[in-house]
Amino acid sequence: xxxxxxxxxxxxxxxxxxxxxxxxxxxxxxxxxxxxxxxxxxxxxxxxxxxxxxxxxxxxxxxxxxxxxxxxxxxxxxxxxxxxxxxxxxxxxxxxxxxxxxxxxxxxxxxxxxxxxxxxxxxxxxxxxxxxxxxxxxxx
Amino acid sequence: xxxxxxxxxxxxxxxxxxxxxxxxxxxxxxxxxxxxxxxxxxxxxxxxxxxxxxxxxxxxxxxxxxxxxxxxxxxxxxxxxxxxxxxxxxxxxxxxxxxxxxxxxxxxxxxxxxxxxxxxxxxxxxxxxxxxxxxxxxxxxxxxxxxxxxxxxxxxxxxxxxxxxxxxxxxxxxxxxxxxxxxxxxxxxxxxxxxxxxxxxxxxxxxxxxxxxxxxxxxxxxxxxxxxxxxxxxxxxxxxxxxxxxxxxxxxxxxxxxxxxxxxxxxxxxxxxxxxxxxxxxxxxxxxxxxxxxxxxxxxxxxxxxxxxxxxxxxxxxxxxxxxxxxxxxxxxxxxxxxxxxxxxxxxxxxxxxxxxxxxxxxxxxxxxxxxxxxxxxxxxxxxxxxxxxxxxxxxxxxxxxxxxxxxxxxxxxxxxxxxxxxxxxxxxxxxxxxxxxxxxxxxxxxxxxxxxxxxxxxxxxxxxxxxxxxxxxxxxxxxxxxxxxxxxxxxxxxxxxxxxxxxxxxxxxxxxxxxxxxxxxxxxxxxxxxxxxxxxxxxxxxxxxxxxxxxxxxxxxxxxxxxxxxxxxxxxxxxxxxxxxxxxxxxxxxxxxxxxxxxxxxxxxxxxxxxxxxxxxxxxxxxxxxxxxxxxxxxxxxxxxxxxxxxxxxxxxxxxxxxxxxxxxxxxxxxxxxxxxxxxxxxxxxxxxxxxxxxxxxxxxxxxxxxxxxxxxxxxxxxxxxxxxxxxxxxxxxxxxxxxxxxxxxxxxxxxxxxxxxxxxxxxxxxxxxxxxxxxxxxxxxxxxxxxxxxxxxxxxxxxxxxxxxxx
Numbered sequence: 021x022x023x024x025x026x027x028x029x030x031x032x033x034x035x036x037x038x039x040x041x042x043x044x045x046x047x048x049x050x051x052x053x054x055x056x057x058x059x060x061x062x063x064x065x066x067x068x069x070x071x072x073x074x075x076x077x078x079x080x081x082x083x084x085x086x087x088x089x090x091x092x093x094x095x096x097x098x099x100x101x102x103x104x105x106x107x108x109x110x111x112x113x114x115x116x117x118x119x120x121x122x123x124x125x126x127x128x129x130x131x132x133x134x135x136x137x138x139x140x141x142x143x144x145x146x147x148x149x150x151x152x153x154x155x156x157x158x159x160x
Numbered sequence: 161x162x163x164x165x166x167x168x169x170x171x172x173x174x175x176x177x178x179x180x181x182x183x184x185x186x187x188x189x190x191x192x193x194x195x196x197x198x199x200x201x202x203x204x205x206x207x208x209x210x211x212x213x214x215x216x217x218x219x220x221x222x223x224x225x226x227x228x229x230x231x232x233x234x235x236x237x238x239x240x241x242x243x244x245x246x247x248x249x250x251x252x253x254x255x256x257x258x259x260x261x262x263x264x265x266x267x268x269x270x271x272x273x274x275x276x277x278x279x280x281x282x283x284x285x286x287x288x289x290x291x292x293x294x295x296x297x298x299x300x301x302x303x304x305x306x307x308x309x310x311x312x313x314x315x316x317x318x319x320x321x322x323x324x325x326x327x328x329x330x331x332x333x334x335x336x337x338x339x340x341x342x343x344x345x346x347x348x349x350x351x352x353x354x355x356x357x358x359x360x361x362x363x364x365x366x367x368x369x370x371x372x373x374x375x376x377x378x379x380x381x382x383x384x385x386x387x388x389x390x391x392x393x394x395x396x397x398x399x400x401x402x403x404x405x406x407x408x409x410x411x412x413x414x415x416x417x418x419x420x421x422x423x424x425x426x427x428x429x430x431x432x433x434x435x436x437x438x439x440x441x442x443x444x445x446x447x448x449x450x451x452x453x454x455x456x457x458x459x460x461x462x463x464x465x466x467x468x469x470x471x472x473x474x475x476x477x478x479x480x481x482x483x484x485x486x487x488x489x490x491x492x493x494x495x496x497x498x499x500x501x502x503x504x505x506x507x508x509x510x511x512x513x514x515x516x517x518x519x520x521x522x523x524x525x526x527x528x529x530x531x532x533x534x535x536x537x538x539x540x541x542x543x544x545x546x547x548x549x550x551x552x553x554x555x556x557x558x559x560x561x562x563x564x565x566x567x568x569x570x571x572x573x574x575x576x577x578x579x580x581x582x583x584x585x586x587x588x589x590x591x592x593x594x595x596x597x598x599x600x601x602x603x604x605x606x607x608x609x610x611x612x613x614x615x616x617x618x619x620x621x622x623x624x625x626x627x628x629x630x631x632x633x634x635x636x637x638x639x640x641x642x643x644x645x646x647x648x649x650x651x652x653x654x655x656x657x658x659x660x661x662x663x664x665x666x667x668x669x670x671x672x673x674x675x676x677x678x679x680x681x682x683x684x685x686x687x688x689x690x691x692x693x694x695x696x697x698x699x700x701x702x703x704x705x706x707x708x709x710x711x712x713x714x715x716x717x718x719x720x721x722x723x724x725x726x727x728x729x730x731x732x733x734x735x736x737x738x739x740x741x742x743x744x745x746x747x748x749x750x751x752x753x754x755x756x757x758x759x760x761x762x763x764x765x766x767x768x769x770x771x772x773x774x775x776x777x778x779x780x781x782x783x784x785x786x787x788x789x790x791x792x793x794x795x796x797x798x799x800x801x802x803x804x805x806x807x808x809x810x811x812x813x814x815x816x817x818x819x820x821x822x823x824x825x826x827x828x829x830x831x832x833x834x835x836x837x838x839x840x841x842x843x844x845x846x847x848x849x850x851x852x853x854x855x856x857x858x859x860x861x862x863x864x865x866x867x868x869x870x871x872x873x874x875x876x877x878x879x880x881x882x883x884x885x886x887x888x889x890x891x892x893x894x895x896x897x898x899x900x901x902x903x904x905x906x907x908x909x910x911x912x913x914x915x916x917x918x919x920x921x922x923x924x925x926x927x928x929x930x931x932x933x934x935x936x937x938x939x940x941x942x943x944x945x946x947x948x949x950x951x952x953x954x955x956x957x958x959x960x961x962x963x964x965x966x967x968x969x
Contacts, residue, residue: 046844052922054840056929062848069855089952092945099938114934118920132920134930137937141930144941148948149852155955157859 025074032074039067047142048135057138061145068150077158088150095143102137171226171240173210174290177203181283188276196275197265203283204257207290211242211250218247218666221678225296234299235357241296244666244679248505249293249424251663252512256416257286259641263520264408266638267527278318278406285311285413292421298347298357305343305385308418309336315413316405328401331734335398339388343425346381349374350432363431363673370435379433382425383442390422392480393450396473397730403465407523410465415472415515423476423508426483427671430501434487434672443484444580448598450477455605459612459714460721464522464532467613468515471558474606475511478573479504481599485576489675498668498675499579502660503572505667509659510565510652514554517645518613521551524638525617530628534612539622544633546643548618553646559610559707560603560700565652571696574599578699600699607707612714758876765883769890782893785900795836803829816864824854841925 040063047060072080106115118132180203188196217224223243230236242250261282268275288311291304310333317329347357353372354362362369369375386392391399402414413419426443433439454474461467486501524547525540526532541548553564560570577599581592624631633639652659665679710717752759776782806825813819827850834843911924911932921927929937 050923050926050930051920054844054923054925056841056923056926058929059841059844059848062845062852065852066848066855069852073855089949092948096942096945099941103934103938114938116919116931116934130920134919134921134927134934137930137934138926141937141941144945148944151948152951153852153856153859155952156856159955 057141061142065149092147099140177283178287208254239296245670260412263641325404328404332398339385343385349378386422386425400469411519416512435490447481452602458609500576507569514557517642518554520642524634538620541618555610555614559607769886
């Protein structure tokens, strides 16, 4: 299915980045404002779906040459690793830690291991949603 | 009662046969030259000689007990409890077991038969039977009881390539296991009432048990177990079909031992139940009915083993009725009722001896002539003189003639039955007269079929040319066992009181422990000659006269059997029951297992809504508290209208595309509700997930079939409407009433208080998701990942569609 819808494709190229940036924002803001890994992941998926609708599957696979199944697995591993990491510090499973740091580039930053867990959620959501859409869409 | 505890762990002897059974296949495979039976013969011989050593102890009224703990926390143990009754049965099992193994050495062909399996089954059976008669613990008694059913099943179906063998095995299994389960029920009830599994302790509490509510139920269940095993009316039907087993098995299991397990059970539990009138009526009545029924139908049979099977049924009924009559001694002091128990035990021994012998002779005839059909046999006396002698001794003993053991016990039986008339309780004074009459008529028939069995086979015309084999006398090895049994039959007649003193009196004391202080107190002396005044003598003379008359006129009255149509027989009833239950159950399951998901969903939803609405109604749980509701807002009501409209559109949409779009409308209005109710995270997620899933629907659109009605009829639609309405009502009611009565205050205040300090966050929803209850999230993303991989797998790894799916056809 080759489409040549110039307006859609051009708009999609621009809008994709806006949505993607918004999803990243939502993801990082999650701990203090509405948002988080799940919504962020879904928004990213939405952005990719927009590209899929504007272009065809093969083009998107060339543009985004990720293996989304591996992304899902990696996300799960990250989430589980964050949760399990606490047991090495002799605290119960799934105990998060947080602290303030002075980082060279970002300055005074508050870091929280919950964010790592949320990244796992983000990766799993993106990975499996795109896997589903690609498999169904690519099926003839 | 003198009790002596023997420290030797002789309980292990019960397991000797089954342990030896492990070695049998090796002997069978490795030692080809010697018949495996010779090795097996050691086991019952050793056991017999070992158990004989208990005789002096038991004769003094003592008992021996040995215990091996199995499940101590539940009070379940393997117990070997040896008193008069169990020793008698033990000696029967091991003694006749030895003879049967000896007989089978010559009967079973070393080359043609699978002897390894045969002897393994036989040894398992021996252990099971020893366990049944020696167990003091009801639970292990039940265990061994079922083991006898199973090993008997294996033995009956030994020639498993024959349809009839398999049918007979299955039938006996069904009936005896049914009875076994009933018996288990009785044991459980007894253990609830008496708070112990031990039979002795239950017997000690017998007077208390009488007044317990479950007493009669336990009694009936126990008798069901005993009657099925002992082939009493109407459960006798498995026994004639069990004759498909090899003859040594028939001789051992179906005449001398297993069928007597029921007798043992009745005898063992007489001290507990014996004083109840239900017990006396059931045991005596069913026993006599079985006695008559079995003897009447034995004359009809044409197969030698079938005659013997019916005769076994009949004789078991005789023993059973004597045990029932013996239980009367709890109410009447007349010595005659103690006499009945004595007669029961006496006849039990006699029956084991002569019936075992007769079965072996039937097997020899089958072996040497190739047929067991009595119509083809005749005039074998001249070629098989030893077999004839043994058969004649057995038959005459069975008929109850002197000078054979059967005469003594039969005469005691008739006298006990006559004495029943004088018993005054439980309506016996009005109905009691029936007992001696039925008993006497049955004895006449017993005489007739005994003559029929031996005379038709050995006397009369020689029809050798019709036989498959040229008949000749059996090898001497095969004849040893029946000859020993025949010798016992004669010996017992001349020395009845020796056996009485050593074996029968201790057994009587075990059955009626409260009546006697020691076995020697059982005041019975058996005499062959009572003088002309004794009723038994005249009754016996009558039996002989009428029996002879009946035998001579068999051809004249045999058409009498045709009056009862074959359709109404109990066998047909059993077949109809089996077939009917199979068909009926099939029909029932086909009725509700339609294979359509629609039906199953209907069941689930209907059940759910009906039960929950019913519970709300019964418990009066529906509460509506208007004060707990928030104020209705304009936006809320408008959004609700949109939501309802889009739901209606989904339901009534004619095309799939419209339905998908309307579903999107539902999703977005739900998101709007989240906004109105101040849940921004949910609203965000709902919006995006709705978008993505609508996109997914559209992507998959070209693969989806057209929205069809699946041939929905009007009736189906109405049913759907009713069920969906009731589910809707149910959910609404539950939601309203659960909102109106919050039993426990919410814990959300804790989250509000600690979200900054403990979790360093501001968004409570997200902090709950990743921190407070991150465990849930971990598995939710796992679910998501599984869903993704499942979709990938279903589509990528799909097998060709054209491949037929046999499984669901």
